[in-house]
Amino acid sequence: MTQSGIKLYYKNATSEALDQEHGIGLDQLNAMGDRLTSSISKMNREEEDKPAYRSLPYDPDTPERVKELASNLQEQCENLVILGIGGSALGNIALQTALNPYMYNLDKSQRPGPRLFVLDNIDPEQMGSFLHWADDKLDKTVFNVISRSGRTTETVAQFMLVRHLLRHKFGDDGYQERVVITTNVSKAGALLQIAKKEKLACLEIPPGVGGRFSVLSAVGLFSAAMCGIDIDLLLAGARDMDTRVCCGEPLKNPAAIIAAINYYFYNHGKRISVMMPYSYQLKDLADWYRQLWAESLGKAEDLKASEVHVGPTPIKALGATDQHSQIQLYREGPNDKLFTFLQVNNFDRDCQIGPAPDSASELRFLAGKHLSTLLNSEKKATEYALLESKRPCLTVLFDRVDAYTVGQFIYLYEVATSFAGALFGVNPYDQPAVELGKEATFALMGKPGDEYEDFARKIRSVTDIDKAYLV
Amino acid sequence: MTQSGIKLYYKNATSEALDQEHGIGLDQLNAMGDRLTSSISKMNREEEDKPAYRSLPYDPDTPERVKELASNLQEQCENLVILGIGGSALGNIALQTALNPYMYNLDKSQRPGPRLFVLDNIDPEQMGSFLHWADDKLDKTVFNVISRSGRTTETVAQFMLVRHLLRHKFGDDGYQERVVITTNVSKAGALLQIAKKEKLACLEIPPGVGGRFSVLSAVGLFSAAMCGIDIDLLLAGARDMDTRVCCGEPLKNPAAIIAAINYYFYNHGKRISVMMPYSYQLKDLADWYRQLWAESLGKAEDLKASEVHVGPTPIKALGATDQHSQIQLYREGPNDKLFTFLQVNNFDRDCQIGPAPDSASELRFLAGKHLSTLLNSEKKATEYALLESKRPCLTVLFDRVDAYTVGQFIYLYEVATSFAGALFGVNPYDQPAVELGKEATFALMGKPGDEYEDFARKIRSVTDIDKAYLV
Numbered sequence: 016m017t018q019s020g021i022k023l024y025y026k027n028a029t030s031e032a033l034d035q036e037h038g039i040g041l042d043q044l045n046a047m048g049d050r051l052t053s054s055i056s057k058m059n060r061e062e063e064d065k066p067a068y069r070s071l072p073y074d075p076d077t078p079e080r081v082k083e084l085a086s087n088l089q090e091q092c093e094n095l096v097i098l099g100i101g102g103s104a105l106g107n108i109a110l111q112t113a114l115n116p117y118m119y120n121l122d123k124s125q126r127p128g129p130r131l132f133v134l135d136n137i138d139p140e141q142m143g144s145f146l147h148w149a150d151d152k153l154d155k156t157v158f159n160v161i162s163r164s165g166r167t168t169e170t171v172a173q174f175m176l177v178r179h180l181l182r183h184k185f186g187d188d189g190y191q192e193r194v195v196i197t198t199n200v201s202k203a204g205a206l207l208q209i210a211k212k213e214k215l216a217c218l219e220i221p222p223g224v225g226g227r228f229s230v231l232s233a234v235g236l237f238s239a240a241m242c243g244i245d246i247d248l249l250l251a252g253a254r255d256m257d258t259r260v261c262c263g264e265p266l267k268n269p270a271a272i273i274a275a276i277n278y279y280f281y282n283h284g285k286r287i288s289v290m291m292p293y294s295y296q297l298k299d300l301a302d303w304y305r306q307l308w309a310e311s312l313g314k315a316e317d318l319k320a321s322e323v324h325v326g327p328t329p330i331k332a333l334g335a336t337d338q339h340s341q342i343q344l345y346r347e348g349p350n351d352k353l354f355t356f357l358q359v360n361n362f363d364r365d366c367q368i369g370p371a372p373d374s375a376s377e378l379r380f381l382a383g384k385h386l387s388t389l390l391n392s393e394k395k396a397t398e399y400a401l402l403e404s405k406r407p408c409l410t411v412l413f414d415r416v417d418a419y420t421v422g423q424f425i426y427l428y429e430v431a432t433s434f435a436g437a438l439f440g441v442n443p444y445d446q447p448a449v450e451l452g453k454e455a456t457f458a459l460m461g462k463p464g465d466e467y468e469d470f471a472r473k474i475r476s477v478t479d480i481d482k483a484y485l486v
Numbered sequence: 487m488t489q490s491g492i493k494l495y496y497k498n499a500t501s502e503a504l505d506q507e508h509g510i511g512l513d514q515l516n517a518m519g520d521r522l523t524s525s526i527s528k529m530n531r532e533e534e535d536k537p538a539y540r541s542l543p544y545d546p547d548t549p550e551r552v553k554e555l556a557s558n559l560q561e562q563c564e565n566l567v568i569l570g571i572g573g574s575a576l577g578n579i580a581l582q583t584a585l586n587p588y589m590y591n592l593d594k595s596q597r598p599g600p601r602l603f604v605l606d607n608i609d610p611e612q613m614g615s616f617l618h619w620a621d622d623k624l625d626k627t628v629f630n631v632i633s634r635s636g637r638t639t640e641t642v643a644q645f646m647l648v649r650h651l652l653r654h655k656f657g658d659d660g661y662q663e664r665v666v667i668t669t670n671v672s673k674a675g676a677l678l679q680i681a682k683k684e685k686l687a688c689l690e691i692p693p694g695v696g697g698r699f700s701v702l703s704a705v706g707l708f709s710a711a712m713c714g715i716d717i718d719l720l721l722a723g724a725r726d727m728d729t730r731v732c733c734g735e736p737l738k739n740p741a742a743i744i745a746a747i748n749y750y751f752y753n754h755g756k757r758i759s760v761m762m763p764y765s766y767q768l769k770d771l772a773d774w775y776r777q778l779w780a781e782s783l784g785k786a787e788d789l790k791a792s793e794v795h796v797g798p799t800p801i802k803a804l805g806a807t808d809q810h811s812q813i814q815l816y817r818e819g820p821n822d823k824l825f826t827f828l829q830v831n832n833f834d835r836d837c838q839i840g841p842a843p844d845s846a847s848e849l850r851f852l853a854g855k856h857l858s859t860l861l862n863s864e865k866k867a868t869e870y871a872l873l874e875s876k877r878p879c880l881t882v883l884f885d886r887v888d889a890y891t892v893g894q895f896i897y898l899y900e901v902a903t904s905f906a907g908a909l910f911g912v913n914p915y916d917q918p919a920v921e922l923g924k925e926a927t928f929a930l931m932g933k934p935g936d937e938y939e940d941f942a943r944k945i946r947s948v949t950d951i952d953k954a955y956l957v
Binding site: 027140180209310314335338341373385404455474 | 495500571573589590608615616619639646649650697737739740758767784785786787795799801804809810815818819820821823834836837839842845849852856857887918923927946951955
């Protein structure tokens with residue numbers, strides 16, 4: 016077991032580091048923490064109040080089933096393709112970027128498993144380009160189709176496309192060998208029906224685990240295991256974090272502090288929450304967070320059915336790159352953002368800067384230094400500059416980036432989201448507003464039924480182009 | 487010359503489509519337009535008020551010089567690496583994603599030029615993974631080092647690393663053959679000094695063209711030409727748009743309407759501007775826009791040196807993917823966003839959805855349809871759902887995605903940014919707030935000088951970890 020870990024550092028969001036006007040006081044943080052005490056104990060009880068995702072790191076069966084299936088498939092599989100969208104893709108992408116090398120897909124020597132492609136859209140150009148390449152490689156390609164409901168339109172459409180292709184090329188048996196379905200088996204979604212009828216390998220998503228909380232289920236674990244990621248270590252990290260976020264003293268509980276500080280600043284005019292990793296590997300965890308935070312906390316009604324229209328807007332930025340894109344706005348624009356940096360203390364790989372050319376002696380101070388030193392100096396420089404502009408900053412410190420710390424991070428932010436839901440007084444597990452768009456898509460795609468025909472006419476009356484407004 | 491083009495559709499941001507409270511009235515739009523009339527004529531005059539970037543599509547020499555250099559290098563070059571950051575990378579990435587296939591780097595049959603890698607960061611893991619792969623391919627690799635000032639720390643550090651590697655491997659001549667410097671030749675930056683001394687190929691960035699406005703200079707054109715993009719068509723698209731954004735009647739000028747509508751909604755509580763392409767190809771143009779908009783408009787002081795702290799926060803989202811991540815927030819959260827969709831009417835490549843399995847007859851309505859139909863139906867469905875929630879929507883319609891329409895789009899948004907700067911009353915061409923972080927980085931990296939030593943101590947007193955706040 017690795018000894019590495021992650022820590023939350025919050026001084027630079029407090030009035031101690033900023034001032035009374037711009038930072039949160041410890042008394043205010045304590046008061047917020049008190050409001051969380053009951054939520055913490057409630058969400059830790061072994062009963063209905065405990066969200067389903069919190070059991071995932073303790074599931075004894077899924078990791079074994081996933082590893083067994085992966086080891087059966089790994090030998091014949093040179094390409095693994097995820098067909099999924101949203102919570103059925105973002106976690107997979109985040110794990111892959113965090114725990115496998117940048118050149119994984121291009122460099123066989125850096126790749127312990129198959130190439131991984133996460134096709135989380137229905138773009139015809141993207142899919143067309145991929146299939147053109149894959150055409151003579153389908154023999155050694157496995158498709159993992161992920162949809163919790165088993166009826167996600169985009170995923171089902173992709174699946175129908177690929178199913179037709181594989182059956183045409185390899186017949187029924189060859190098709191079956193190359194498809195793994197991941198879905199909720201307690202609901203009778205289309206994918207489950209098909210999997211049963213057509214005898215496809217099937218991985219279960221436990222009931223009650225929402226898409227955005229599902230990365231530590233078979234949803235995220237299967238592609239990770241296929242690509243050589245240590246899923247046991249990932250889950251061990253999550254379990255370690257579980258003990259820390261169960262702590263009933265809010266100021267010793269990192270998830271409670273994240274929730275409290277975010278909630279405080281939201282109510283003090285900072286409705287934008289920027290997550291800014293100073294690590295290429297962690298960049299897609301910020302994207303995963305973006306869904307988790309937005310979809311869980313962006314709600315029209317609170318738990319008492321009052322209209323509230325709350326929810327911070329999460330933004331992903333990448334250090335040092337986005338210093339050259341966003342920092343001008345972040346420092347001088349409206350003071351409406353809370354910043355959360357992700358910082359890596361020890362990189363597994365490093366690069367040394369060469370000597371300065373004779374014709375540019377002013378560069379000598381960089382010669383012989385390491386990129387890791389430069390990257391972390393830029394993080395501190397940016398944090399310093401933001402503090403000078405009175406902008407609050409949190410940092411999640413990673414001792415190193417490995418499966419253990421990534422498991423810790425995922426679990427930390429999932430629980431922080433639950434706690435933030437409690438403070439905002441909203442249900443962090445539903446997403447009622449996405450239904451209308453789904454129904455509208457059905458209507459426009461010609462789903463049978465009079466109500467859909469009327470609905471399609473209504474939509475077109477709004478979206479058809481009125482040339483008077485076209486320039 | 488292609489006949490395709492782009493159009494702006496703005497009805498669904500008006501009170502006609504929404505209501506008085508939530509949309510902009512035509513009278514208000516007209517009033518805003520009147521405020522822009524003088525800016526339009528001022529920025530069109532052939533004198534000092536005309537921003538330097540507006541001459542780029544008319545530069546007779548650069549495209550020829552770029553194509554000549556590209557054709558000299560193309561044969562020996564299998565990998566082109568951009569070392570640059572911010573405005574010296576985002577445009578290159580945007581052009582490549584828009585105008586070359588998804589599988590470009592992996593599939594030789596879909597690639598008319600070398601593989602392209604844009605290393606726009608100083609991450610040791612990313613760079614280490616890349617160099618590990620590239621080690622035995624450096625012979626056929628060209629590095630294009632891009633920095634307007636010629637002294638961008640990240641880029642210069644990368645360059646020193648690569649220079650050392652190439653000289654060690656190939657000697658001075660071999661090194662020279664594999665490096666192209668792109669920089670402002672009117673400033674004596676370190677890169678220019680080195681290029682002259684070491685006889686490196688050099689491309690010029692015209693004086694006065696800021697990084698975020700430089701994609702149509704040699705900055706963006708060289709990698710595009712190397713990768714088989716028709717840069718003449720790109721510039722023709724920009725020139726076509728130039729005639730449209732010169733129009734002195736604001737309601738016939740798409741750049742003026744974009745600026746006016748954005749400014750209006752910013753002042754009506756919508757400080758977040760979401761650009762949401764429904765096209766994988768266009769996704770990185772939204773990232774390019776994110777820099778353009780944030781860095782140009784996010785300013786502490788207006789032109790009269792009054793403290794204003796203005797600036798919309800631009801966000802990139804991707805349709806249909808982000809429907810499953812952000813739409814819950816966008817519809818039900820605070821009504822604080824303006825949406826700009828990018829829609830493609832004709833895709834060059836399409837994919838047909840296969841038949842529905844017998845066991846899932848409810849999917850039959852999708853069978854035989856095309857992904858392009860589904861994707862555009864989802865765009866309309868999302869627009870409809872947002873309008874139901876009283877959120878204003880613009881759409882930029884692309885007849886198709888090609889070099890011509892991409893050139894149009896780039897130029898449209900550059901000029902819209904200039905106009906928005908005029909409405910906000912700020913200088914859209916400077917970025918004073920990024921200096922402090924640069925200086926702080928110098929200090930932490932040990933740049934010589936007493937003032938840097940003192941400064942480093944000051945920064946560390948703020949950024950060193952205080953264990954009382956570590957959880």
